[in-house]
Amino acid sequence: MCLRKICLISARTLLVFLACLSCAYAGNATRIPEADVQAGDIQYVIDKGRVLTLDSLRNREMEPYDKLVPNFGFMDGAVWFRFTVTGQPGEVRILELKNPNLDLVDVFAGTHGKILQQYHTGDLFPFIQRPVQHRFFQFPLYIPDGGRLNVLLRVDNHGDQFFIPIAHWTKEALARRDYNEQFALGIYYGLLIFVLLLNLFIYLIIGERANLYYILYVFGLFMLQFALGGHGVEYLWNNNPYVAQHAAPFLASATVLFLIIFAVRFLNMHNIMPRFGRIFTSIGWLIFVNCFLALLPMAWTYKLSILSINLLTFILNLTIIPVTVYAMIKLKYKPARFFLVAFVALSIGVFAFILRNAGIAPSHVLTDFSLQIGSALEVILLSFAIVDKFKMFKNEALLRLEEMNRLKSEQNILLEQQVKERTNEINQQKEELADKNKEILDSIAYAKRIQEAILPPDDALTSQLPNGFVYYQPKDIVAGDFYWVEKLGDQIMFAVADCTGHGVPGAMVSVVCHNALNRAVREFRLTDPAAMLDQVRGIVTESFETGGREVNDGMDIALCILDPHTRKLHYAGANNPLYLVRNGKLHEYKPDKQPVGKYVDRKPFVSHLIECLPGDSVYIFSDGFPDQFGGPKGKKFKYGAFKKLLMEISADDSVTQRHVLEKTFVNWKGDLPQVDDVCVMGLIF
DSSP, X not given: OOHHHHHHHHHHHHHXXXXXXXXXXXXXXXXXXXXXXXXXXXEEEEETTOOOOHHHHSSOOOEEOOSSSOEEEEEEEEEEXXXXXXXXXXXXXXXXXXXXXXXXXXXEEEETTEEEEEEEEOTTSOGGGSSSOSSSEEEEEEOOXXXXXXXXXXXXXXXXXXXXXXXXXXXXXXXXXXXXXXXHHHHHHHHHHHHHHHHHHHHHHHOOHHHHHHHHHHHHHHHHHHHHTTHIIIIISTTOHHHHHHHHHHHHHHHHHHHHHHHHHHTTHHHHOHHHHHHHHHHHHHHHHHHHHHHSSOHHHHHHHHHHHHHHHHHHHHHHHHHHHIIIIISOOTTHHHHHHHHHHHHHHHHHHHHHHTTSSOOOHHHHTHHHHHHHHHHHHHHHHHHHHHHHHHHHHHHHHHHHHHHHHHHHHHHHHHHHHHHHHXXXXXXXXXXXXXXXXXXXXXXXXXXXXXXXXXXXXXXHOTTEEEEEEOSSSSOSEEEEEEEETTEEEEEEEEESSSHHHHHHHHHHHHHHHHHHHHTTOOOOHHHHHHHHHHHHHHHHHTTSSOOOOEEEEEEEEEETTTTEEEEEEEBOXXXXXXXTEEEEEOOBSSOEEOOTTOOOOOOEEEEOOTTOXXXXXXXXXXXOEETTTTEEOHHHHHHHHHHHHTTSOHHHHHHHHHHHHHHHHTTSOOOSOEEEEEEEO
């Protein structure tokens, strides 16, 4: 259902409320015998100090009250009234004070100076203690012989509105009056509930924060009217005199506070009228403080809260209509149209209500219910305003959407052109990269052939170390690890080296180090591994210092020289150890803790003599195998597991050992990338 149609339904409900109200009052105007106690019928005396007593007033003259309805404004004190109720002897008349918010009420009724009936009640007493369980203060009066009953009435208020319409009824007439009023008020409260649910529905649809404060305002208005009409003390807080006394100023403050927040947000004051926004926000903060004053259990804060909320509400009514007119006419803010009419309707209702309370306007259906009529018109018109604002935002959003679609279409055309141009550039760059990549791969492939050329061929390895094996697995196409085998006389030299880096940089360093090893043997004819490493270090350092730049590259190496006749093995190491497995136990020969290359604290390398026995297995290696990540937890293989693996395979032949090492490495690595070059050389005696 369209939101505007729903608002029209609420407007029609208001018309039904007014029609029922008028018919009810018109249909019973001549049939309900009510006797208002008005001007000329009442004598009174004001007792602000609360010092007068019943005895002091028995023979005291009082002033006649010359206004239509007793009204003393917001007075803190007591007032005594004297008047006469007439009727048929034996008849019961109901004396009614049509203001449910009186703190203390004392009624003394009698004749010929004798008190026959008396009542004590008010907001400060529980509702159940009232003589008649009614939202207004009602007192049964029994008419004595002679048909006249003198009444002395004392009303005491602590700063609240001192407005006291006094009337006396027959029970039948009062019942008919209550029926008509409850019927009309039922429509009014139903209208407020309908508007509340309607705006809750709107809030859930559009999510506008102003609607939330409007919902709180309508709910506060509902509760305020419930309190002012006496229904609150009758149905909600009937056994709590404190709440009964403080509910009206608190609810009035809270309702006006939510109305101010709604007005500021709805009229967009902070953006289009920042000065007025600050003024209304300041008033809102004052009312917020007033909410707490209304709840404090002190007489002066209670009185101050009543005076403050009435003054601030008066200021609000004086300012909000001109501000709305300014926003609508000067700033062309269209949603202010219904907002203006709504507050004009409310102001008229409040003005008529005040005139009736002051006794200037007569008691009539339009004045008696002016506050309800004005507030009902207001909430309906504000609902129209919300829908109107929503419609305006919707139209603006559609216009913005059309503009965005137009810009988007233009941007798409421009973007397509840019994409085509960029695609051509990318394709061109892709072709260039493909060419360069091919050149690089060709260069690396050639480097691989060069590196493979410097490694010992398989037949040379087999002929010189028949019981040996090598497991060699580069990380990239070319590697920084290499193995080396050379024969000088009867002695066989072999090594596993790990040069700085891997890939192309490592391969370049490996060529330098490989040549240095060859020179140490072929040129310098060295046969001691320690002396060889000292010489190789000098050659490598000199090679990297030739260009005039400082280069710290080098290699870690395990170098062995074997006399196959005597099975004597000489070993020297630079950071890489040698493992000997004998009878199932592993013996580790420690290397020198320095690399072959530039090093600050370098020392001569040390040789170790190992006399090997039949069944021994010797292993030299780089750090790629132990440092590989893998396994179920993605951790390093580590040296402990590597030693255990070598001890397990040491009794196998060389082919089996190499196969087990390869399988173990592949299974451990799994889908994880290889982190470094791997080289393991083994020799079985």
